[in-house]
Amino acid sequence: MTAMCDVAFLLLTFFMLTAKAKPMEIVEVDTPSSISETKLPDVGTLTILVGADGKVYLDMAGSHTRRELIEQMNSQYPMNLTEKEMVQFANSGAFGVPRNRLKSWLDVEPSQRDKFVSPGIPTDTTDNQLAPWIHNARLAQFKMKQEGKVKEEYVIVVKADASTPYDAIEEVIHTLTDINVNKFNLITSMEVNPNKVGAMGGGEK
Secondary structure: OHHHHHHHHHHHHHHHHHOOOOOOOOOOOOOOEEOOOOOOOOOOEEEEEEOOOOOEEEEEOOHHHHHHHHHHHHHHOOOOOOHHHHHHHHOOOOEOOOHHHHHHHHHOOHHHHHHOOOOOOOOOOOOOOHHHHHHHHHHHHHHHHHOOOOOOOOEEEEEEOOOOOHHHHHHHHHHHHHOOOOOOEEOOEEOOOHHHHHHHOOOOO
């Protein structure tokens, strides 16, 4: 019993020290409810966050992919990021700024970024910056898969607030279809399926 207790506490200590806390989302999103029971994968997702004010943010898994992505974006657009800033991007979370303000956002300490005023990634037809981010992110993930650094291609998910204006969601969906992304997931919170409740005899008639 003594040996088992030692092993148990050793394992507990190991998981406490190595576990990585889930970072707080850049914007609070209260998703609408549905009866869908489809579960998203824990890894390998590219998430488009749309706040209640219609602002769009982007987050993607994998530091290798993020590094490849930012190198491609920095070479295609005049972002003038330094090596240090590209490393910071590879290890950061969701962002929601136009390309010309990304440098300023990266120069802010991570603990202070919640105070940074994020205008969101532009998605309008005159200056749609979301499309190249998603397109290059998919290419970067595909390259990482070929190199054996990741196992799967990105699963694209849209997570919007229940009160988000429909126009903002429509712009995101049009952006995806314009770059030939016709398969994506909408994140919702779980709701009781009335059909199943009725079948179990626990629902009201």
